[in-house]
Amino acid sequence: MPAGIASASLYLERFSDLLDRTAGEPSWLRQRRERAMERFLSMGVPTARNEEYKYTDLSALAGGERLLGLQQPGLAAIPPAYVGDDAKAVWFGEGLAVAGFAQAGVRVMSLREALLAEPSLLEEHLGTIAVPDQHALCALNTAFFPEAAVVMVEPGTLAKEPVHLMFGDGMGGRHPRVLIVAGRSSSVRIVETYSGAGSFWRNAVTEIRATANARVEHCRAQFESTNAYHTGVLQGLQDRDSYIGSFSFSFGAKVARNDIGTRLDGTGCECSLDGLYAVRDSQHVDHHTAIDHAAAHCNSHQLYKGVLDGNTRGVFNGKIFVRRDAQKTDAVQSNKNLLLSDKAEVNTKPQLEIDANDVRCTHGATIGQLDATAAFYLRSRGISAADARNMLTYAFAADALDRVRVKPVRHHFKSLLLARFAREDG
Template identity: 45%
Template sequence: MSAATLTAPPAPAVYTVPDAAYERAFAAIAARSGEPAVLRQLRRSAFAQLQQRGFPTSKHEEYRQTNLAAVLQRSAFALPERPGAAALRAAERAAHPGAAFGGPQLTFVDGHFTPELSRLKSLPAGVRAGALLAANDAGDDRLARLGELADIGGENTLVAFNTAFFSDGAWVEIAPGAQVDAQIEIVHLATGGAGVPTMAHPRQLILAGRGSRAKVVETYLSLNGAAHLTNAVTEIFVAENAELEHARLQQENTAACHISAVHSRQAADSRLRLHALTFGGALTRNDVVTVLHGPGAEALLNGLYVAEGRQHVDNHTVLDHAEPRGASREYYRGILDGQATTAFRGRILVRPDAQHTDAVQSDKNLLLSSDCTANADPQLEIRADDVRCTHGATFGQIDEEALFYLRSRGVGAEMARHLLIFAFAAEALGRLNPSPLRTRLETELFSRWTGLTPPEGAEASGG
């Protein structure tokens, strides 16, 4: 037997080492003066992790449907400095949706905090918020908490990528007991650059104090049609008996690559409502990792993805039931047209201590063309014996019986079809608590399909 036959074939490369362009870009960051030591240290270890592992390829089990390495290695990305006057003017117009809500708002352009477009003057009682770097300058060491949930040494090396390159981020802290009605907005705008696509690595740190109640919305927009990369990380801590609603709205242009990781940890009896709303992007990959870390915690994961043309959307979620009496509801809904492709992988982990867990997962897809492809991959890992866990996935066309029902009442065939598409999305939007965001999205989607302005009462909340 020759030595050759004893050698195992090389394992398929699940990661590829970032090319030299990233090394040069990182060297430029590392050479920056004035960054706090804690941040420099954090960046260095993150980049070391990234170099050691690299970007995941489609050989990686978690990235089979989405080859991020292929996208990230193909082109060099520019890391823009603070926006100039022209970018600011463009950003001012785009920041409008947030502005229309009139509540507190933090605006970032290419990942840089932009106070000119933010509204932090009169924060509601019990809310503190700002940019991470500014907080650090003021002696408030928020940076030290980064990575507590989203591990830079984890399988998901995009977190390390973000941590090495992030320009700034938002932090929001809700004081214990505070009941906040205003919607707190975090808006990220990408300039897209000229020629070379830009990249931004935004960060969010959200801390909901004991017994508090609040709503936070992250919105991602492009200022033009140019390609760019967003790689965002959000960490959310929900203290005992707190209630937090967090919506992530991705409306970037259809040339963008959007990668996100949302990590949350819930203490006892807390309630977290996470909404993942994806409309834009050529390629989108969202990871959500929710840990029910105290007994009696409740989590809602509500996803809506709308993809057409050649858009690709990949949602991976992990619901980690670590303690008893947790309840999770996970509903993902996809509307696909053209040659769009989507993937959903939902993992539910029920640990041995998590008795009396009640978990429901469903992924439903509405396929509007014969060329689109939706994948669903539920993964249940149950290590406790007294639990209720259900899951289901469906792929279907417009319901013919519903179509006939509408037409039999006089609604024209085309309008009936559009109403049913809207209805499918409205069911997901109905899971958002009533808010200016929900109203705006209902209006936008109603118009998107019917071409009409919705009169009051067009939508009705879903279950």
């Protein structure tokens, strides 16, 4: 449904301001922004009438006035830089600040820097991996992102230290944008964290290009205020023999919607799209994944786990496309949910479209409660009911958390998870 008149005129006004502010941008980028703006205006903010948003109605974000009413991310403290002393933390303000980043073979640049240093790489990738044509929110980000974090990994570089991109405290604005290009046979780990207090809407887009034999391990953690709306797109494009690992840790926000996908475009590719969502009270969290098997001999794995308490709702929709030429595809998808309350609800759906005939695709989904027998077993050894519950909750999530490749991040997630569902009352 197209954007309404009030919001359309508001968006246009803002877009016109943006074009003034970014007058120095190359024409290809302005064209991409203009086209994205058009696409957004014709599609509008998705509502529940759109099948892809059946359970996640974003119409609250549609009205122009409401949009203006939503503030920028507030001024709460940034979570401590827990990625570890070795990690290179990069903060993104409105104008993008790079905090002491130096790692051989890895460059983290602002949009302006990247346009100067790598104009052709940028033109090739920025806005071509996450394509805005069919995705209103991606279009909106593409039209409006004021800045971008551009991570370039030189061919052959094996980056030892993870790169930490922090978006908190008004950083990165309402439409954070990240582009990661991993050169041939390079390897890099990247952690993006999104935080902020108050009520706001953040609409982030990350694009990842893994060129031949490259390896990108990406982790996206969102712990925004429970008054915030978070919409995020992560899209990968993979050349032959490359690997993209994505981990989505969705912990905060009133409503969070993540669209995560990758296209396996050359033979011998592999991807893991994993995640853990842990919500309580009346939070809503939605993951839509899409893996596009476009070439033969590629493997994809997905493990998404959810822990839901209170009145929450979780949504998982996992699409797997296997194109005609993608023979010998091996795709595994699993979504498992633990409900800690009778009022929590989950909608989970695999969606497989298979056009090749020699493939293996498996999927499974479970929705369950804590195992009362196991809880009794733990209690019969002297462990309190509350501790037994915590242990089992953590145990449920543990195999998903094991897929977070940066150890301090994994430990941080674990402690957040345990603190979130701890109950002293037993």
